[in-house]
Amino acid sequence: MHPLLRTVLQRLGLGLITLFVVSLIIFSAIEFLPGDFARAILGQAATPETVEAFQKEIGLDKPPVERYLSWMGGILQGDFGSSFSSRVGFRRTVLDIIAPRLWNTLFLAGITALIAIPLALGLGLLAALYRNTFFDRAVNALTLTTISFPEFFVAYILMLFLAVKFPIFHSLSNVSPDMPFFERLQRSALPVLTLVLVILAHMMRMTRAAIISLLASPYIEMARLKGVSPAQVILRHALPNAWAPIATIIAFNLAYLVVGAVVVEVVFVYPGIGQAMVDAVRSRDIPVVQACALIFAVTYILLNLMADVISIATNPRLLHPR
Amino acid sequence: MSELEHKLKLATTLAGKGKVSRRDFIQLAMAAGFTAAAGNAMFVKAVRAEPKKGGSARLGLAHGATTDTLDPVGYPDTFTQCAFWGALSNSLTEIDAKGNVVPDLAESFEPSDGAKKWVFKLRKGLTFHDGKTVTADDVVTSFRHHMGPDSKSAAKSLLDPITDLTSDGPENVVFTLKDGSADFPYLVSDYHIPIMPTKDGKSDWQSGVRTGPFTLEKFEPGVSAKLKRNPNYHKSNQPYLDEVEFIAITDVAARTNALTTGDVDWIGRADMKTLDLLKRNPNIEILELSGYGHYVLPMNTTMAPFDNNDVRTAIKYAIDREEIQKKIFLDHATVGNDNPIAKAVKYSIDPEPKYKYDPDKAKFHLKKAGYETLKIDLSVADAAFAGAIDAGVLIKETAAKCGIDINVIREAEDAYWDNVWLKKPWCASYWSGRPTADWTFTITYAAGAAWNETFWNNKRFQELLIQGRAELDEAKRAAIYGEMQQIIHDDGGVIVLVFNNFVTANSKKLAHGDVAPNWENDGLKIAERWWLA
Numbered sequence: 001m002h003p004l005l006r007t008v009l010q011r012l013g014l015g016l017i018t019l020f021v022v023s024l025i026i027f028s029a030i031e032f033l034p035g036d037f038a039r040a041i042l043g044q045a046a047t048p049e050t051v052e053a054f055q056k057e058i059g060l061d062k063p064p065v066e067r068y069l070s071w072m073g074g075i076l077q078g079d080f081g082s083s084f085s086s087r088v089g090f091r092r093t094v095l096d097i098i099a100p101r102l103w104n105t106l107f108l109a110g111i112t113a114l115i116a117i118p119l120a121l122g123l124g125l126l127a128a129l130y131r132n133t134f135f136d137r138a139v140n141a142l143t144l145t146t147i148s149f150p151e152f153f154v155a156y157i158l159m160l161f162l163a164v165k166f167p168i169f170h171s172l173s174n175v176s177p178d179m180p181f182f183e184r185l186q187r188s189a190l191p192v193l194t195l196v197l198v199i200l201a202h203m204m205r206m207t208r209a210a211i212i213s214l215l216a217s218p219y220i221e222m223a224r225l226k227g228v229s230p231a232q233v234i235l236r237h238a239l240p241n242a243w244a245p246i247a248t249i250i251a252f253n254l255a256y257l258v259v260g261a262v263v264v265e266v267v268f269v270y271p272g273i274g275q276a277m278v279d280a281v282r283s284r285d286i287p288v289v290q291a292c293a294l295i296f297a298v299t300y301i302l303l304n305l306m307a308d309v310i311s312i313a314t315n316p317r318l319l320h321p322r
Numbered sequence: 323m324s325e326l327e328h329k330l331k332l333a334t335t336l337a338g339k340g341k342v343s344r345r346d347f348i349q350l351a352m353a354a355g356f357t358a359a360a361g362n363a364m365f366v367k368a369v370r371a372e373p374k375k376g377g378s379a380r381l382g383l384a385h386g387a388t389t390d391t392l393d394p395v396g397y398p399d400t401f402t403q404c405a406f407w408g409a410l411s412n413s414l415t416e417i418d419a420k421g422n423v424v425p426d427l428a429e430s431f432e433p434s435d436g437a438k439k440w441v442f443k444l445r446k447g448l449t450f451h452d453g454k455t456v457t458a459d460d461v462v463t464s465f466r467h468h469m470g471p472d473s474k475s476a477a478k479s480l481l482d483p484i485t486d487l488t489s490d491g492p493e494n495v496v497f498t499l500k501d502g503s504a505d506f507p508y509l510v511s512d513y514h515i516p517i518m519p520t521k522d523g524k525s526d527w528q529s530g531v532r533t534g535p536f537t538l539e540k541f542e543p544g545v546s547a548k549l550k551r552n553p554n555y556h557k558s559n560q561p562y563l564d565e566v567e568f569i570a571i572t573d574v575a576a577r578t579n580a581l582t583t584g585d586v587d588w589i590g591r592a593d594m595k596t597l598d599l600l601k602r603n604p605n606i607e608i609l610e611l612s613g614y615g616h617y618v619l620p621m622n623t624t625m626a627p628f629d630n631n632d633v634r635t636a637i638k639y640a641i642d643r644e645e646i647q648k649k650i651f652l653d654h655a656t657v658g659n660d661n662p663i664a665k666a667v668k669y670s671i672d673p674e675p676k677y678k679y680d681p682d683k684a685k686f687h688l689k690k691a692g693y694e695t696l697k698i699d700l701s702v703a704d705a706a707f708a709g710a711i712d713a714g715v716l717i718k719e720t721a722a723k724c725g726i727d728i729n730v731i732r733e734a735e736d737a738y739w740d741n742v743w744l745k746k747p748w749c750a751s752y753w754s755g756r757p758t759a760d761w762t763f764t765i766t767y768a769a770g771a772a773w774n775e776t777f778w779n780n781k782r783f784q785e786l787l788i789q790g791r792a793e794l795d796e797a798k799r800a801a802i803y804g805e806m807q808q809i810i811h812d813d814g815g816v817i818v819l820v821f822n823n824f825v826t827a828n829s830k831k832l833a834h835g836d837v838a839p840n841w842e843n844d845g846l847k848i849a850e851r852w853w854l855a
Contacts, residue, residue: 047479172586
């Protein structure tokens with residue numbers, strides 16, 4: 001079997017085991033948290049009788065092991081289960097709640113990636129080309145600054161200057177499914193900008209570092225001696241060998257866009273999956289929390305898989321082993 | 323009517339439409355014999371008296387979660403309360419801006435049998451949003467949705483006194499209560515009990531078909547709810563808006579920014595820390611109302627040392643409420659006096675002596691109880707009320723000077739209501755308050771009540787509680803409730819720190835009449851009562 005295919009299948013297998021372990025950990029973690037859905041919803045109004053009645057209706061009176069196994073069984077049949085906010089005669093599936101939010105988050109992540117990745121690569125290449133010049137130092141300083149600030153700080157600063165003081169964008173990014181594409185883009189502008197600033201530094205500096213570390217190799221010296229221009233040296237000789245670490249970092253940051261954008265979602269009131277998970281944890285809506293955890297795990301696994309595939313595909317020694 | 327007075331009357335209507343300027347109106351009023359000040363007041367009243375119809379408004383609420391549903395067993399916070407009760411539904415009665423109970427879906431309510439039996443008569447021609455007539459049976463099923471041993475509703479204990487509930491014809495609903503209760507009409511105005519249509523013998527809460535001023539167009543839990551004007555609403559001149567959208571904005575900075583940039587027209591729970599900055603904005607109006615809500619520090623009167631009333635009194639004198647009101651609530655609150663009944667509630671009194679910070683009196687009571695110094699724990703978290711932790715720290719300082727050593731324990735915000743409230747000997751809590759004294763007393767101070775956070779049991783209080791409910795004579799009632807408040811003040815385990823203000827902010831595009839203080843956001847009925855200026 002081709003080594004690439006073998007690696008992919010191996011990774012997918014390990015991924016499934018990881019998912020199983022993740023689901024177990026999340027389930028136990030929620031079990032150890034104090035409080036439960038009934039009390040969270042009834043809040044101060046909870047009395048022992050109403051809590052008990054509530055618990056019976058959503059199935060919380062069964063022992064944890066039984067609940068976990070029945071949930072697992074449902075997943076394997078493609079049924080993610082019902083949210084605890086369902087009632088008799090009103091089933092609210094987890095997918096109902098998560099699907100539109102996931103779509104929103106993927107949209108945000110996609111647009112951000114579309115802007116951030118070419119920008120990071122370009123800046124990284126330029127910084128490597130003009131290394132140790134003023135341009136290089138300025139770009140490094142700027143991106144390191146934006147990544148050092150907490151995201152909510154960057155978000156508030158952008159909101160202040162681009163929405164309040166100079167009304168260029170909307171401060172409220174509550175997109176809805178029936179919004180036309182252009183309006184959705186306009187409303188998402190500030191969250192996208194914030195996320196771009198937050199992930200730019202990591203990818204850019206890795207690109208720069210990977211390329212610069214290769215510039216010490218003998219074949220680069222050969223290319224220079226041959227008379228290849230510095231830009232061509234970097235683009236055609238160094239970059240193809242630098243893809244492995246760069247792809248890994250890009251995959252890591254893309255995963256962060258899906259999983260870790262919750263702060264940006266809260267500040268701009270963007271209806272994404274991060275906010276849905278935080279709401280679910282706060283109210284102990286276990287099926288939703290577990291489904292979100294699984295989705296995040298799948299995201300990481302798939303993106304890591306993609307990074308590994310790119311690493312192998314760009315390395316002829318791994319691609320065509322003897 | 324003289325010609326001038328006739329002209330003035332005409333001018334009043336025209337002023338409402340904006341066709342007469344203030345100067346012309348006052349001139350006319352003065353010619354008719356009124357003073358300039360009176361003329362000005364009349365002009366203001368005329369302009370305000372004409373709510374304009376039409377338009378749409380976007381309202382930014384401080385709450386809203388993905389777990390929200392239309393089921394009234396749990397309307398946990400202002401999102402579901404304002405959108406699904408205030409805008410979408412009605413109860414049998416409602417509370418007006420002055421705190422009186424007025425008819426809503428029921429056009430009249432009559433007590434009999436010593437206020438043990440109440441008959442509510444529905445208005446004629448009431449329909450649900452889908453055109454079906456509202457009948458007494460719908461009312462019965464709507465109430466039963468919350469009653470019974472399997473009920474998980476937050477309104478279950480509220481409706482426990484009802485022993486029998488039937489319909490008498492299509493228009494009359496008959497409630498039979500365990501004890502006489504003169505305030506029963508107040509209770510049925512609660513936001514947990516909207517009237518819903520019946521389907522298959524049960525209440526149909528999920529379709530969103532109700533009787534309210536707006537119909538439900540779209541609902542994304544935790545994000546927004548869009549509602550459209552109900553043309554067949556039973557109040558012919560309301561609502562004024564054509565469309566309203568409730569948007570959930572939990573982050574306070576985002577909420578404030580949404581208002582200042584015009585993304586929303588109104589926000590609830592304005593940020594007190596930046597309120598002064600917001601006041602400078604000429605397009606924004608800030609509304610601050612003192613309602614029934616209050617913040618408390620309940621002591622468990624069955625646990626030592628709180629079971630000794632002298633200890634409780636010593637602690638009450640060891641707290642500097644003025645300082646807390648000024649430093650923590652930034653003056654957006656009224657100092658409490660350990661009486662949970664707000665000034666605006668009928669029969670409220672201000673008991674004497676007032677519990678001001680007095681280290682001498684505190685030490686005196688402490689000695690009387692047999693202690694030289696006292697060591698106690700105070701469990702607080704901001705989940706009880708914003709500023710609870712800071713209040714605890716301030717109290718620690720002032721109480722130390724009285725010989726009381728308080729250990730302030732900062733509890734986890736999550737599951738505060740499970741693990742701390744009703745469990746720890748001394749903690750913090752909040753109440754939204756109720757429009758009648760009896761309601762507050764029944765749910766919080768009656769012996770054995772589910773929410774009796776002080777576990778208090780005072781014999782005289784219990785006697786008066788039963789007496790007061792059935793008493794229909796105003797003067798006797800006032801005396802009974804006055805005495806009850808004095809008893810809570812003197813003997814109770816609750817420390818009422820402050821009565822908090824509801825602070826909301828709106829763009830001047832929105833206008834309103836007198837705002838009701840019984841619940842937040844104009845009695846939760848902001849969508850029905852406000853209009854575009």
